[in-house]
Amino acid sequence: MHPVGIRLMPRPYVKIASLLATALLAASILPASGLAAGKTVVTVAYSPTFVFDTNDLAAKWWNSIKDQFEKQYPNAEVKLVPIEGGYDDIVNKLSLLYRSPATTPDVVQIPTPVIAEWVASGYLLPLDSYVAKTDWWQDFPQVIKDEDTFNGKVYAVSSGENDSMLYYNKDMFKKAGLPVPWNPQNWDDILTAARQIHAKVPDVVPMWLMAGTSVGTVGIEMGSGNLLFGSSDSTIYDAATQKWVVDSPGLREVLGFYHSIYSEGLGAKLSDLFSPTAHTVPVTDLIPKAEVAIVLGSNFYGGQWGKLVCAPCWDKATEVEGVAPIPYVKGQAPNVTTTVAGWDYAVAAVTPHPKEAFDLVNLMSNESNSIDMANWSGFVPGSSKFAMAPALINFGPPVNELASKIIADGKILPPLADFEVWSKGLQEATGTMAQHPETTVDQAIGILKDYVTNQLGEDKVETR
Amino acid sequence: MNDAVVASASESGKKVRLHKRSADHPGVDIPGMILLLPASLLLLALFVLPVGYAFYLGFTNITLIGPASVHFHFTGIANVHRLGRDTLFWKSLWLTAVFLAGSVVGVTVVGMALAVVMQRSAAWLRAGVGAVAIVAWMLPPITVAVVWYAFTTSGGTLSLVTPGDGDSLNHFPMLIVTLANVWSTAGFSMLILSSGLRAVPSEVIEAALMEGTARWRIFLSVTLPIMRPTIVTNVLLVTLLSLANFALIYIMTAGGTDNSTDILPVYSYQQGFVFKKLGYGALLGDVLVIISTVFAYLYVRAARQRPVRTRLADGV
Numbered sequence: 001m002h003p004v005g006i007r008l009m010p011r012p013y014v015k016i017a018s019l020l021a022t023a024l025l026a027a028s029i030l031p032a033s034g035l036a037a038g039k040t041v042v043t044v045a046y047s048p049t050f051v052f053d054t055n056d057l058a059a060k061w062w063n064s065i066k067d068q069f070e071k072q073y074p075n076a077e078v079k080l081v082p083i084e085g086g087y088d089d090i091v092n093k094l095s096l097l098y099r100s101p102a103t104t105p106d107v108v109q110i111p112t113p114v115i116a117e118w119v120a121s122g123y124l125l126p127l128d129s130y131v132a133k134t135d136w137w138q139d140f141p142q143v144i145k146d147e148d149t150f151n152g153k154v155y156a157v158s159s160g161e162n163d164s165m166l167y168y169n170k171d172m173f174k175k176a177g178l179p180v181p182w183n184p185q186n187w188d189d190i191l192t193a194a195r196q197i198h199a200k201v202p203d204v205v206p207m208w209l210m211a212g213t214s215v216g217t218v219g220i221e222m223g224s225g226n227l228l229f230g231s232s233d234s235t236i237y238d239a240a241t242q243k244w245v246v247d248s249p250g251l252r253e254v255l256g257f258y259h260s261i262y263s264e265g266l267g268a269k270l271s272d273l274f275s276p277t278a279h280t281v282p283v284t285d286l287i288p289k290a291e292v293a294i295v296l297g298s299n300f301y302g303g304q305w306g307k308l309v310c311a312p313c314w315d316k317a318t319e320v321e322g323v324a325p326i327p328y329v330k331g332q333a334p335n336v337t338t339t340v341a342g343w344d345y346a347v348a349a350v351t352p353h354p355k356e357a358f359d360l361v362n363l364m365s366n367e368s369n370s371i372d373m374a375n376w377s378g379f380v381p382g383s384s385k386f387a388m389a390p391a392l393i394n395f396g397p398p399v400n401e402l403a404s405k406i407i408a409d410g411k412i413l414p415p416l417a418d419f420e421v422w423s424k425g426l427q428e429a430t431g432t433m434a435q436h437p438e439t440t441v442d443q444a445i446g447i448l449k450d451y452v453t454n455q456l457g458e459d460k461v462e463t464r
Numbered sequence: 465m466n467d468a469v470v471a472s473a474s475e476s477g478k479k480v481r482l483h484k485r486s487a488d489h490p491g492v493d494i495p496g497m498i499l500l501l502p503a504s505l506l507l508l509a510l511f512v513l514p515v516g517y518a519f520y521l522g523f524t525n526i527t528l529i530g531p532a533s534v535h536f537h538f539t540g541i542a543n544v545h546r547l548g549r550d551t552l553f554w555k556s557l558w559l560t561a562v563f564l565a566g567s568v569v570g571v572t573v574v575g576m577a578l579a580v581v582m583q584r585s586a587a588w589l590r591a592g593v594g595a596v597a598i599v600a601w602m603l604p605p606i607t608v609a610v611v612w613y614a615f616t617t618s619g620g621t622l623s624l625v626t627p628g629d630g631d632s633l634n635h636f637p638m639l640i641v642t643l644a645n646v647w648s649t650a651g652f653s654m655l656i657l658s659s660g661l662r663a664v665p666s667e668v669i670e671a672a673l674m675e676g677t678a679r680w681r682i683f684l685s686v687t688l689p690i691m692r693p694t695i696v697t698n699v700l701l702v703t704l705l706s707l708a709n710f711a712l713i714y715i716m717t718a719g720g721t722d723n724s725t726d727i728l729p730v731y732s733y734q735q736g737f738v739f740k741k742l743g744y745g746a747l748l749g750d751v752l753v754i755i756s757t758v759f760a761y762l763y764v765r766a767a768r769q770r771p772v773r774t775r776l777a778d779g780v
Binding site: 270 | 739
């Protein structure tokens, strides 16, 4: 037998090939020798496409962080690890990276609903002693501190939060004889306005209310979850019995509201509600094109229409669009309800250089970086001081100011793995109501109950 | 029909084996086995072991994240027990069957129609239509999904000719995703069936014509029976292609409200990567592997049949 590969290759090429191989080998070893020379490399995993309003802004912010850190710490290097894809892709890719210490990034930006699972896996470093020394942690409102704390220890630091509010088109309200500014005091006020719009302003969607499964839990955060937190019983997971609530007065109030919206033809069309980008449909299309009167939507809309993001550019935004807090079902105190969910920085438990890793978190959390992150991603910054800074308030008026004011009244969704199952059950229920308007509240409750029971078992669900 | 296919496949299988034993039996070929060793090792390392491990994971409580992501353990038949009680699994299995049946029938009928029309058309038209059908087949699933999503939702071209809000995808999700799959796979089917059509001996058709048999009758009673091995191959390949077509449905509906298009690959993904229950998701994947293996086995059996032309020449 002949060594075919070598025989076919003329001698000069063999030499060139071996030279190339040597060069490649050397190139692959060089960065490692850079490490050996004493530079501390801090890896940070982040989303280049999902968190920021545009990919350019994401690149600009993260490159700037790298530059600032390397300038401040000449012996350190920041290695950016971009994680492509949407919400689930990011969580899944990170879950896989964390399975091995060799691929675990030192610092990560992760969505708040999944942090508890990272903590339970032992992946994250407690940060109590570090945050205590910063000048921003004391200004975090309790709801955000709670979101970052597990079993009494701080494991993450908010990089920014989303909350929700009601958007309304002032022109349409005036046309329908509704008051401007509008301050609904309970859910009936919202329904009354939607019905009046339906009667007096034809050809527009009276109310946008997220329904269905197409955007997953984001649809709960920016839709039904807000209403549930403003209902008379907002318990989703009963910590005492360790069961998931599948039927309660609160859930019936929420589904009753959905029933009114969709059975009376006050909702949006299915192709928009069930679109894979349903959470951006109001901000990119319906609101600027004056096709919707009331929107239960997220605070991230605020900066979208401004000159920097321009998705789309809409210079009449402040003139045309008003905002109001979402009230409780019957106007109970505090009469402001919203979900709170965002993205946090966390440090890996296995990082060989925790000090440098937290120094990076500290740098990212300073006033100017926090406000840039918030403005460019549509967040409310963790620190209430930064949240009221003019640079933030003036970036997306009047949305940003209201978003910053209401966040302290917000509540977080249960940070448990099985929440995704409960969430899917509620998405199925609201989606069915939108698709089949004749669906009753009892039937919708049945859908939620059947779904969660089938997935988790009879002994994991309860009726309140 | 299925029984007939299996019976015929096993019959010809026997013939092939007999033929091999009598004429080509090589004895133990040591150098040949040594040469095969690297490939066998690769197959073992890259296919047998991962699939075996995936089967094992299906019987554990592993999760993607959380304590059981690191410290998972064998849970016996707990997952299988759950599978039996999981109403969504049975629904998913049924939806998979509907999707496969719709796709296979649709793809074969459209593929055959294209193949027949092309056989009778001018060369330039044949090349043009063939190219278009093949381009549709070569498009990545993401493109097919986006094209069909835009086509079948409100504001899409289809909405101009359908009554109501024109939102066909959300009103008839299974029908639309099946049509999208048929559209994208028909070109592949056309290629296979065209070659089958060309293999039909012209003298047989001429003989039938001379007997005064109608064209449709010739197609049903002469052409189709002669093409049977090609059609079987086509059906099995389309089944395997459709079974693996996770991306198309995931992008178009992600399973859909009311799980109306939650076929097995989508449900498996949902359990593993949305609910983070990797163990149970792996078990659902195992079911998929078993189903695919059955079809793959049938395909291999069918592919071992001798070509029709040879058999005819032999007077078989």
